[in-house]
Amino acid sequence: MLEAVKKIGELSLKERKESFAFSLIEEGIDFGSEENKKYILTLNFDLQEEKIHLDFEEIDYKKLQKYLWIGNAKSNNPQDRLTTNNVSYLLYQTIPNLYHNLKEGDLKDKLQSILEKFFLKLGQKSVYLLNLEKIEGSNIKVEEILQNFPHDFKKVKDFVEKIYEKEFYEILKNKDLSNNDFSLYSVKIDGLAPSELQEYIDYIEEKLIGEPFEDSSFEGTCYVCGKKTLITADTTKLPDKYYITKLVTFASGLDKKGFSKNFAICKDCYKELMAGSSYIRNNLSQRLAGRDLYLIPSIMFSPKEDYTLKDIVGVSKSSFNAIKSFEGKLEFQNTIEKNLVNYTKYKEIGSYSNINLLFFEKNQSAFKIKKLIKDIPLRRLDEIRKAQNDTQNITKKLFGESASRWFFISLDQIYYLIPVRIDKKSKRAVDYKKMLDLYEDLFVGRKINKNFLINEFLELFQVYRFEKFAQFNILKPKDSDIEMVFAILKTNFLLKMFSLLHILNGGEKMIEGVDDLPLREEIKNYWKEMNFSEQEAALFLLGYLIGEVGNKQRTGESNKKPILEKINYQGMNLKRIILLSNEIFEKLDQYKVRDFNEVNFAIMKRFMDKNISNWSISDSENVYWILSGYAFNTYKVITSKKEEKNEQ
């Protein structure tokens, strides 16, 4: 993984051909929407007029570069970035810190003037505070506010954030501006933005790369590129901290000096790793299964042609998104499959590159890896895409063109077919591991246990049936009964897709001579497409008959289907299935639908009796196939009613 991050960094630095600092631009900032645009507010220090002019510009990527937005200083480091998303830093910390850290030069002189002309020096510890009276158009009386200035140095932060910052917002208010309009705040000095202040750019680069080498570098072999040069074990400036040097327990010999024997890197690799991480964060962040994820392309072999990073990333992203969502699939079709140049590029790049999926959780500076699915060949994504398309074609055949979109089994969709428990307080998924393991099995082509899936599906159906939405990752729908029907059929298609990919354990021999059975064509087609065994088909038909009774019950006075209470979602053994089939026979009579279903009942009974002595389906699976038949019947009724309405 590290080598992939480094490679991305190397290409990113090579292709951008500008100062290293610009490769660290953070794009994850709120740009707002068309109706509600976000802006960057600048405090322009005019040294001649001794006034601060407030300007604002609409945020876009170019502005992020202009103002060199690379995030705030991390952890407890002093804030020294001229562009920030927290205006309080500009009111008291940034300028004094930057002035203190800068080497002698023009910028340092200017900052000294700024401190003298625009800041107030307060308290015993000489805290600098921006003089709000210096802002053009301000009618603030600072003296009055400062009556509350704390004597205790530790309380200054609170004072600035809770009192002084509000006064600053008052000035904005008087100018018909609101702090909600701004995502970023920055500084100009005599009209020059941070990207125009070379000394500031040099400072940032030195700060990020130079510091780790200042005191703790030594001659050795770089643990990344293998060069014998000056290396450092101080990795604190690397983002995404899955390697730390804070705890002595990780150091060789339980001595912090031992970190130099664990992992030490040269300046070039340091830069490339930082640039790579920044690029990945900005361009390759994704969400899947309610979790954060980096999609990291890696190159298994050197490419024959010099493809750019944009090419490689573009191909990796398109292939992944094509299986992730229906929209991604459409985009893939339009931009890659229908474009010969792009398709050739896609095939070429796909032959030597892989992707890594890094699921993680980030909490302030802590970075915890939840799962790494490594080196997935792009051809595997092709195979998955093909299986998705083939499954979609089956749904088209069975339920028509318009329904096929609803039954498209994307990666996103799979997440909603496996119930994941959500912690009520934190709203985070608790048992997410099974989900990530399932994705891994899919990506690497490992066998998946069918019983595991069936049990998960039954739990899902219970979420719908008993409305347990608050505890799970399933959103409460308008009509739980109907959504359950959709969910059941989707799980059928998920099984189908997995079986097309040959990753499903188990599976019985399918029924012979389906075409000769005196059943409705739609049922026979479903069985054929889904490769049902006789046992599965018997249960499916039993479920179908339950659907017949249920439909009658729902169209009666009540909107409910009491027949569904006969189903035990924990599983039903064969004895109970036989009892249920007898009960259904009576119900068909009771609701006067026996005449239409005698053949269905007879075939169900025939298959059941034939297999009764060698019944191989588990109790859970029995219920699953009954529910599948029920869902199939109900879906047909719902759609035929819709069609009738449309015709009228």
Place this chain on the structure above:
Amino acid sequence: MDLLIFDVIGKMAHFRKYYTNSSSLSYYFPPRTALTGLIAGIIGMQRDTYYEIFSSNKTRIAISIKTPLRKIIQTVNYVWAEIPDELNLSKGQHTQIPVEIVIPDSFEENIRYRVFFSHEDRKILDKVCFVVKDQKFVYPPYLGISEFTAKIEFVDYVNSIHEEHGKTTLDSILNIKYLDNGALEPSYDSLYIKEMTPFEFDKERNLINSPAYFIVEVKSGKITVQLNKPYYKVLHRKGEENILFME
């Protein structure tokens, strides 16, 4: 060349990737540094005393994976100690570390790595052979961390191996430098993983040489490939294997 062949067997393994610790990822196989550590341990060499003895110009080691593997992540409580004095848990704090663990794909099985070991010093080779055959380990073997204890099973001791050329199906892991572009044959059921591992330390435990890139196939352990250097055919009591040393 005389070659000792033995299997290292266990239920779980963790070979930490050196650039991860607060989330500890694992290689699928023990890198060369871990293997020399394991061999040094079973013959009773002290920590940090054996790097030169098992240097790459004196020792040849190859490894093959004999069981399909997978990985899981489990969160483990580690002691929180910023200084050695806090190792006695005096801070009363712990830290939760996600640890990637290698396990066999099927829970009924064990992980089984096959090690091919040769050393220019006959005495060392004999000593390793003796402890492996007689199961008289000075320090008990384990798979990466001491919690994951391992068994060692003697397979064979062979006196000659045959150099072969051309396209082959390798049973061992493979250094990527012996591979030309496009020379790796993918198959529907293969899963190739490329890993960057440390290769060798000097006597002070500082890295020497570049980290090496190895390719491993984690489902069957077999890699069908056209190599740009000769490989070795090894005939032993349990069959025939094509290997490349980690060098």
